[in-house]
Amino acid sequence: xxxxxxxxxxxxxxxxxxxxxxxxxxxxxxxxxxxxxxxxxxxxxxxxxxxxxxxxxxxxxxxxxxxxxxxxxxxxxxxxxxxxxxxxxxxxxxxxxxxxxxxxxxxxxxxxxx
Amino acid sequence: xxxxxxxxxxxxxxxxxxxxxxxxxxxxxxxxxxxxxxxxxxxxxxxxxxxxxxxxxxxxxxxxxxxxxxxxxxxxxxxxxxxxxxxxxxxxxxxxxxxxxxxxxxxxxxxxxx
Numbered sequence: 001x002x003x004x005x006x007x008x009x010x011x012x013x014x015x016x017x018x019x020x021x022x023x024x025x026x027x028x029x030x031x032x033x034x035x036x037x038x039x040x041x042x043x044x045x046x047x048x049x050x051x052x053x054x055x056x057x058x059x060x061x062x063x064x065x066x067x068x069x070x071x072x073x074x075x076x077x078x079x080x081x082x083x084x085x086x087x088x089x090x091x092x093x094x095x096x097x098x099x100x101x102x103x104x105x106x107x108x109x110x111x112x113x114x
Numbered sequence: 115x116x117x118x119x120x121x122x123x124x125x126x127x128x129x130x131x132x133x134x135x136x137x138x139x140x141x142x143x144x145x146x147x148x149x150x151x152x153x154x155x156x157x158x159x160x161x162x163x164x165x166x167x168x169x170x171x172x173x174x175x176x177x178x179x180x181x182x183x184x185x186x187x188x189x190x191x192x193x194x195x196x197x198x199x200x201x202x203x204x205x206x207x208x209x210x211x212x213x214x215x216x217x218x219x220x221x222x223x224x225x226x227x228x
Contacts, residue, residue: 004157035218040123042204042220043158058215090157099146099208100165103216105157 001026004106006091012112013081021076021109023091029104031097032074034058034066036087037108043090049074050097081113116141118207118219126225127195135190135222137179137205144210147188149179150218152202161203164188165210175199200226 004025013019025032030051035043035058045058047066055066063085065077074093078085089109094101117140127133139145149161162173169181179190188205205219 040220042120043218045215048215092158099210102148102160102163103158105150105159107157 003027004091004093004104006089006106006109008109009107010110012114013078014114015082017081018077018079019081019111020078021089021091021111022073023075023106024073025091025093025104026072027093027095027104028071029093029095030071031094031101032068033092033094033103034064034074034076035090035092036060036085037090038087046076046089048097078111081111083113085111086113087111116145116207116209116217118205118217120203120205120219120222122222123220124223124225126227128227129197130194131226133190133192133195133199133224135203135205135224137188137190137219139186139188139205139207139217141186141207141209145207146210147179147181148206148208148216149173149177149188149190150204150206152204152221154201158204161190195224195226197226197228200224 007022033048034046049055049068052071091106092103094103119138147164150158151161152158172178208216
């Protein structure tokens with residue numbers, strides 16, 4: 001099992017450019033998440049998908065959109081990148097969205113917006 | 115809304131020293147608690163978790179944590195740290211009732227000096 005995979009690992013964008021971060025999991029998990037990690041701020045939830053076909057906003061959704069393509073894949077799109085979106089992005093999954101399930105994280109995407 | 119505080123942002127220890135990282139949460143109901151670890155250049159992984167029962171829980175690599183309900187705390191401990199414990203440690207909390215989102219603390223960077 002690869003667990004949670006993310007592409008790309010690194011990306012540099014110019015302000016105003018768009019891009020999609022890809023995430024896939026092979027654990028047959030129902031719930032998937034996108035976080036951003038910034039120094040001194042821990043992990044903040046951007047969007048999550050409790051199950052296939054549903055998505056909900058997290059703590060910091062502005063400037064992002066998501067698509068739960070199928071049970072395995074959950075993508076994050078930046079329509080018009082801004083320097084404030086420079087961050088490390090982590091995708092995670094859990095068996096369900098219930099509170100007794102640990103989350104499994106991907107390796108992260110380091111994004112720089114110039 | 116629930117919140118998590120990790121007051122130690124950066125801790126430096128010599129090998130064989132004892133470790134205690136603080137975690138306090140704010141929430142009025144029953145919670146489930148987690149500690150995650152992020153080794154340099156790697157993704158987050160679960161260190162240990164507490165749902166109920168014995169408030170002293172043991173995790174991987176000799177780590178343990180004690181849940182003290184009256185103090186809203188879930189401190190992480192290790193009797194003797196090793197250089198390989200150098201990492202960032204995140205405390206996380208989730209309501210035990212139904213589906214809720216995990217709230218992460220801001221993290222504590224641990225540097226162990228050989």
